[in-house]
Amino acid sequence: MEIVLKEDGAKGFAIAQKDHKRAGMMSYSKAGADIIIIDHTEVEPEYNGKGVGKQMLYKIVEMAREKNIKIIPLCPFAANMFKKIGEIKDVLKS
Incomplete structure (x- = not known):
């Protein structure tokens, strides 16, 4: 699985691809110089339950750490993952 980050103005995307x-x-969405809001997650049906959403979230968390950015997870999936996984809470906007 390959996860690619793309930005287009104030929007950003983590895109998961397998075999193209x-x-x-x-x-x-960028909510300032040092805050992003994760607003949506979707996984293609054939990849449900295979950790694709988690891999995309980890890629965004990695980028946030590198750029010293905090994350507000409005997307229900992302919010739930932040509640479950202690090791990524360092980038959570308090």
């Missing part, structure tokens, strides 16, 4: 086929997408 889209497996999922997680989008975020």
Whole structure:
């Protein structure tokens, strides 16, 4: 699974691909110089339950750490993952 980050103005995307086929997408919006809001996650049906959403979230968390950005997870999936996984809470906007 390959996860690629793309930005287009104030929007950003983590796109999951396997064998050149889209497996999922997680989008975020820039809410300032040091805050992003994860607002949507979708995974293609054939990849449900295979950790695609988690991999996309980890890619965004990695980027946030590198850029010293905090995350507000409005997307229900992302919010739930932040509640479950202690090791990524360092980038959570308090």
